[in-house]
Amino acid sequence: MRQIPVDTSAAMVMVAQPPAPKIANRQTGEIATDRETGATLMTVDVMFVMDGNAEILNLTVPETGISEELSMGTPVALTGVVARPWDNEFNGQKRHGISFRAVAVTSLAAAKVG
Numbered sequence: 001m002r003q004i005p006v007d008t009s010a011a012m013v014m015v016a017q018p019p020a021p022k023i024a025n026r027q028t029g030e031i032a033t034d035r036e037t038g039a040t041l042m043t044v045d046v047m048f049v050m051d052g053n054a055e056i057l058n059l060t061v062p063e064t065g066i067s068e069e070l071s072m073g074t075p076v077a078l079t080g081v082v083a084r085p086w087d088n089e090f091n092g093q094k095r096h097g098i099s100f101r102a103v104a105v106t107s108l109a110a111a112k113v114g
Contacts, residue, residue, distance in 0.1 A: 006081040006100070008048070015074045016056050017045035019066050019105075032060075039064050044105055046076065057100050065104035079104040 022041040024032035032041040039062040048055045059081070070076065080103030087096035 003082040003084055006083050008078045008081055011048050011050040013046050013048050013076050013078055015044065015070050015072055015076060015105075016047045018070055018072060019044040019061070019063075022060055034062055037062065042066055044070065046078070046105070059105065060099065060101045061105050062103075065102065067104070067106040070105065070107055075108040077106045077108055078102050079106065 019042040022032040022043045024030045033039060034041055042061050042063050043058055044061055044066070045056055045058050048057050059078070065079070067076075082101055084099045084101065085096070086099055087094065089095070
């Protein structure tokens with residue numbers, strides 16, 4: 001699958017919704033895992049602000065890549081962000097979009113305290 005690297009170095013990023021387990025199957029409640037490592041996958045919504053524009057991005061991140069407590073409003077750094085275009089067809093309806101995945105989401109709050 002095609003992956004497009006995303007440069008986040010010039011953006012201000014903060015947590016919009018704290019991490020939660022990613023659900024693979026809503027009917028069974030099965031939690032998603034990384035196909036390569038087996039790590040539990042989490043979703044975290046971040047507010048991504050760049051050039052005066054703000055977007056809410058829903059990131060998928062391995063549980064091992066999430067730093068300590070990430071609460072709403074926590075400034076964070078994103079590592080290894082990629083965008084993946086997707087499309088599917090369900091019940092005759094075509095859908096498409098872009099999903100975002102990061103290797104890590106790290107709190108910057110502790111760094112600013114010192």
